[in-house]
Amino acid sequence: xxxxxxxxxxxxxxxxxxxxxxxxxxxxxxxxxxxxxxxxxxxxxxxxxxxxxxxxxxxxxxxxxxxxxxxxxxxxxxxxxxxxxxxxxxxxxxxxxxxxxxxxxxxxxxxxxxxxxxxxxxxxxxxxxxxxxxxxxxxxxxxxxxxxxxxxxxxxxxxxxxxxxxxxxxxxxxxxxxxxxxxxxxxxxxxxxxxxxxxxxxxxxxxxxxxxxxxxxxxxxxxxxxxxxxxxxxxxxxxxxxxxxxxxxxxxxxxxxxxxxxxxxxxxxxxxxxxxxxxxxxxxxxxxxxxxxxxxxxxxxxxx
Amino acid sequence: xxxxxxxxxxxxxxxxxxxxxxxxxxxxxxxxxxxxxxxxxxxxxxxxxxxxxxxxxxxxxxxxxxxxxxxxxxxxxxxxxxxxxxxxxxxxxxxxxxxxxxxxxxxxxxxxxxxxxxxxxxxxxxxxxxxxxxxxxxxxxxxxxxxxxxxxxxxxxxxxxxxxxxxxxxxxxxxxxxxxxxxxxxxxxxxxxxxxxxxxxxxxxxxxxxxxxxxxxxxxxxxxxxxxxxxxxxxxxxxxxxxxxxxxxxxxxxxxxxxxxxxxxxxxxxxxxxxxxxxxxxxxxxxxxxxxxxxxxxxxxxxxxxxxxxxxxxxxxxxxxxxxxxxxxxxxxxxxxxxxxxxxxxxxxxxxxx
Numbered sequence: 001x002x003x004x005x006x007x008x009x010x011x012x013x014x015x016x017x018x019x020x021x022x023x024x025x026x027x028x029x030x031x032x033x034x035x036x037x038x039x040x041x042x043x044x045x046x047x048x049x050x051x052x053x054x055x056x057x058x059x060x061x062x063x064x065x066x067x068x069x070x071x072x073x074x075x076x077x078x079x080x081x082x083x084x085x086x087x088x089x090x091x092x093x094x095x096x097x098x099x100x101x102x103x104x105x106x107x108x109x110x111x112x113x114x115x116x117x118x119x120x121x122x123x124x125x126x127x128x129x130x131x132x133x134x135x136x137x138x139x140x141x142x143x144x145x146x147x148x149x150x151x152x153x154x155x156x157x158x159x160x161x162x163x164x165x166x167x168x169x170x171x172x173x174x175x176x177x178x179x180x181x182x183x184x185x186x187x188x189x190x191x192x193x194x195x196x197x198x199x200x201x202x203x204x205x206x207x208x209x210x211x212x213x214x215x216x217x218x219x220x221x222x223x224x225x226x227x228x229x230x231x232x233x234x235x236x237x238x239x240x241x242x243x244x245x246x247x248x249x250x251x252x253x254x255x256x257x258x259x260x261x262x263x264x265x266x267x268x269x270x271x272x273x274x275x276x277x278x279x280x281x282x283x284x285x286x287x288x289x290x291x292x293x294x295x296x297x298x299x300x301x302x303x304x
Numbered sequence: 305x306x307x308x309x310x311x312x313x314x315x316x317x318x319x320x321x322x323x324x325x326x327x328x329x330x331x332x333x334x335x336x337x338x339x340x341x342x343x344x345x346x347x348x349x350x351x352x353x354x355x356x357x358x359x360x361x362x363x364x365x366x367x368x369x370x371x372x373x374x375x376x377x378x379x380x381x382x383x384x385x386x387x388x389x390x391x392x393x394x395x396x397x398x399x400x401x402x403x404x405x406x407x408x409x410x411x412x413x414x415x416x417x418x419x420x421x422x423x424x425x426x427x428x429x430x431x432x433x434x435x436x437x438x439x440x441x442x443x444x445x446x447x448x449x450x451x452x453x454x455x456x457x458x459x460x461x462x463x464x465x466x467x468x469x470x471x472x473x474x475x476x477x478x479x480x481x482x483x484x485x486x487x488x489x490x491x492x493x494x495x496x497x498x499x500x501x502x503x504x505x506x507x508x509x510x511x512x513x514x515x516x517x518x519x520x521x522x523x524x525x526x527x528x529x530x531x532x533x534x535x536x537x538x539x540x541x542x543x544x545x546x547x548x549x550x551x552x553x554x555x556x557x558x559x560x561x562x563x564x565x566x567x568x569x570x571x572x573x574x575x576x577x578x579x580x581x582x583x584x585x586x587x588x589x590x591x592x593x594x595x596x597x598x599x600x601x602x603x604x605x606x607x608x609x610x611x612x613x614x615x616x617x618x619x620x621x622x623x624x625x626x627x628x629x630x631x632x633x634x635x636x637x638x639x640x641x642x643x644x645x646x647x648x649x650x651x652x653x654x655x656x657x658x
Contacts (some may be wrong), residue, residue, distance in 0.1 A: 084627065097571065105623075115608035151400070272450055275447070285424065
């Protein structure tokens with residue numbers, strides 16, 4: 001039997017890392033933090049919940065659907081709300097409020113669906129975790145392995161995609177220098193949509209992992225939002241691999257460290273856990289707004 | 305058909321909420337509309353004021369009259385609270401003084417939290433600031449929800465009934481009148497403030513920070529003062545909310561209800577225009593309450609709980625306003641300047657007599 005604290009840390013880090021990569025990707029394209037990013041997670045999580053609760057089948061069967069749904073919601077947000085607003089010359093504050101509005105809208109849709117399915121099929125659709133549907137491989141929960149594998153895999157795939165494929169290079173070009181990319185005949189709009197789709201894909205995917213381990217509510221994604229932001233900010237908010245590292249660190253800070261302190265006798269620390277990502281966020285933004293990657297760079301430069 | 309009696313009750317129900325949200329929205333309007341500071345952590349100062357009213361006056365009275373007898377105020381809340389209310393019911397003068405004291409203390413708490421949120425506000429740029437304030441706003445609620453000795457943790461606390469000395473039907477009218485009066489005073493204050501030279505200075509900083517600095521204005525200090533003042537107003541609004549509900553529970557304070565909804569009100573009504581903000585508050589409160597009133601009729605046709613329509617309606621409305629009328633229902637008015645003739649007269653008066 002593996003220590004639940006370690007399972008918790010790995011699952012949590014996985015969710016945080018995968019969703020914060022998405023947040024960073026969308027931030028790079030629009031330069032506006034997407035406060036609706038948690039909604040992709042909720043969408044993916046509910047896909048799994050309905051599949052498991054109504055059809056009584058393993059949520060892992062709809063892994064692809066959770067991810068796809070997240071991706072579609074994300075693209076819809078970009079196409080229907082954010083991009084038109086940007087074209088109308090809305091200020092960043094306006095765009096940020098628009099993302100909050102989208103989050104509120106998706107919360108409404110999720111609540112309606114949860115209520116409707118709950119009443120129609122007489123199943124529990126709020127505050128439910130799907131741990132009982134999880135499998136174990138040699139007494140290791142599958143969700144932990146999946147979380148671990150998907151972080152490693154998505155890091156590798158993203159690296160290959162962004163550095164070795166034409167589309168990935170074009171995406172990077174349209175982020176770094178939109179005008180020049182346009183001159184070279186790259187369709188920036190399509191590239192940005194692709195970035196949003198990947199972000200939603202990762203968000204929906206991590207939503208399913210979330211549902212396998214933590215209780216899902218209609219506000220699950222919004223409650224998780226500070227953790228996603230903290231990971232992304234810790235990674236510098238504009239570095240994809242930085243936010244992967246940030247996610248792992250915030251995940252550890254959120255579950256491993258409080259448990260270690262609690263083991264020393266300060267058990268009260270456990271209930272204040274949600275404050276940790278918020279504190280990380282405020283402190284990092286106030287002291288090193290460029291994120292941890294800036295520190296290492298400075299350090300490397302000093303060593304040279 | 306709605307009878308006049310029902311209408312009056314509907315308005316009386318609604319008035320305290322309108323008053324409290326008017327104060328929150330006006331303080332946000334002062335920050336964002338006039339000052340250009342995107343405060344995404346409005347809930348911080350609001351919950352600060354509300355928590356203070358939940359925590360301080362009750363414990364103060366219990367300590368003054370030695371009601372606790374060494375008992376924990378929060379553990380034995382159900383026993384101590386009736387005794388506090390007994391005392392308040394017997395002593396009108398004391399109750400009134402404590403009420404005024406609590407309101408002032410709530411404003412001070414809001415101002416203090418405003419000072420805290422001004423630390424990032426003068427340093428960071430737009431989106432970084434928004435994220436920091438969003439994070440800071442949540443911290444206090446989480447502490448209130450988990451730390452039992454602030455406002456009773458998950459159970460919450462009751463607010464002492466400061467108006468307990470007034471017989472029951474009149475008491476509600478007096479409370480409503482008090483809250484509406486406070487909101488009215490705040491409106492006049494903010495309106496006068498934003499029409500004053502200070503208001504124009506604030507607008508000039510919003511429009512061009514560098515220019516204001518070049519003209520010798522201390523931008524940082526003006527911004528900090530604005531945030532502290534808006535924080536004090538938000539603290540007062542929090543106290544008003546606590547008085548309206550008669551209880552304080554950290555669960556009732558959230559990013560959605562106390563940050564996002566005031567933003568909706570300000571943006572729909574019209575930023576940098578206090579009348580617009582007031583209109584936004586009215587539109588929003590009236591429509592969301594109307595949904596509540598017609599809930600039962602609507603429920604017959606829908607396979608889900610009607611309350612969930614509110615987020616859909618609200619977000620769609622805001623998006624429509626953002627797309628087709630980005631300056632809100634009542635846009636910002638032109639800054640009132642002197643008429644040319646008036647200016648000439650002043651110029652002539654300033655000319656040295658020759």
